[in-house]
Amino acid sequence: MTDATNQTGRGGASVAGANAVPMVLAEMVSKSFGSNEVLKSISLEVKRGEVMCLVGPSGSGKSTFLRCINHLEVVSAGRLSVDGDLVGYREANGKLYELAPREAARQRRDIGMVFQRFNLFPHMTALGNIMEAPQRVKGLPKAQVEKTARELLARVGLADRADYYPAHLSGGQQQRVAIARALAMEPKLMLFDEPTSALDPELVGEVLDVMQGLAASGMTMIVVTHEMGFAREVADSLVFMDAGVVVESGHPDEVLSNPQHARTQAFLSKVL
């Protein structure tokens, strides 16, 4: 579905990866909580270096889908793979074997996630938040980690806030630290779950700027958002979900200006 949208000419990364395995491949992915089927046979593909925006009304399953990608939730049916590796399972002789927690954690390292409510560690400074995982999970030496962390803080425009605790940062600053924290693990894929929904309107721009810079650097991103301006400017593809189903997808310009489905039209008329 994203084939048509891949020639937007944004950077060489997507061209180089055009023939390689897609970064994310979902094939008829379903997810139920008890009898409540939240995702219904989702199939989609995100190529390397591509930015996909995921939009849809509240409760349509967007967060659940993101959480399935890094195995915070277990998929009930279908296949979901990241960079060619099945998420949460190992396949051998046509059978699926559940991954041990350690192996699942190893998969997650390569996938960065940014949350609506930032979820910074409140007992650590901005710098401490960023250094935690590279130091504890990758076991990298402190001096090296600190150097990278400071570079990342500078990249998100917060070099002078290294020693601030999250409670002393504005929402926009916290979210930028959260992005830097995810980037510190050098992920190959970044997931954003409504990264600006909890922010005051005047703080949204600074976070979107950072995300836009990240997209320009060739990062593969899936972004759940209601910021249609961002989707139009930055995304290579836009997927509209409703009630656990992919209703419509395509290039953002097409979907936004000429939605085919009545439900897409109804939703867009509310957010645009």
Next chain:
Amino acid sequence: MSSTKPNRPAAPPALPEPARAAAIKAIRLRHPGRIAFATILVLFFVVFILDAAARPAFDWPSVGQYVFDQRISMAAFVTLQLTVYSMVIAIVLGVILAVMRLSPNPVVKSLAWFYLWVFRGTPVYVQLVFWGLISIIYQNISIGIPFTEPWLVFETDAVLSTFALAVIGLALNEAAYMAEIVRAGLLSVDTGQEEAATALGMSWSQTMRRIIIPQSMRVVIPPTGNEVISMLKTTSLVTAVPFSFDLYTRSRDISAETFNVIPMLIVASIWYLFFTSILMVGQYFLEKRFARGVGDRRPDRKADGLTGAATGAVTGLIPTIGGGQATVVRPPAPPASPDDATRPTDGGVR
């Protein structure tokens, strides 16, 4: 960055200073009733103190004589040891039990529940008597594989002194209460924290040690402080084991010789109060330490929901003083971010 970056407008010119009204100068409202009531209270207190100082039954000269008596100060030290040892064991065991209670494994969970049921459901005095009788129930302690020849056999009496039994008895009882305190602390940490740590690739034990447990401290420390203070006083029950070198039992023994009970009670009370005061100071500093990033908030953020947790010393102390073993732990609001007014407050539900 990319060329598509939206243009931000330049900063608008500064606004002109508005005209200001003069600051309000009003005559302060008087509270005559309040002053009268306070005066009466102070008067009552002074009369009570003067009367107590003069009352012969308190026998203050004896109090002064015995408060630094070597037998008493030794006993005070023993009481302190009993408190520290049993609390340390209780905290470690309590953390283990709390994690067990939150385990997804139903057998592990039930085992922890059963422990709590037994140790919270029976009086600590009765438990201490039981521990005193342990050598009658189990004459020997064998180490080895069950139903085979043991590697090592000890005579219970020989390895477990009455002091050790007192510590075990106090610790195992206390662990049940600590488990509930720690569990409430763990549940008070926002689920988003565990999620963020997991998403970064941290293991469960790393997440616990580095993220969840340090944050739960803020909730755990105030009631734990109460438990320590309560434990200090509960040590006076170890005579049930029977162990007789603690502060209370020792001062009772001395007064049995001198036939002068009341001053010895005062002597013991002075020592208990002395230790309690030190513990309260220690608790204050521990709370400050673990309020990092939360308690030391910017002054302009004082009004938000977290102040209750930051001043836990006060809110935590009141419900449990005297009650001794009450474990009312109010889960505070999750560590909210200042801009996030819409966040749900069900931080305690997992």
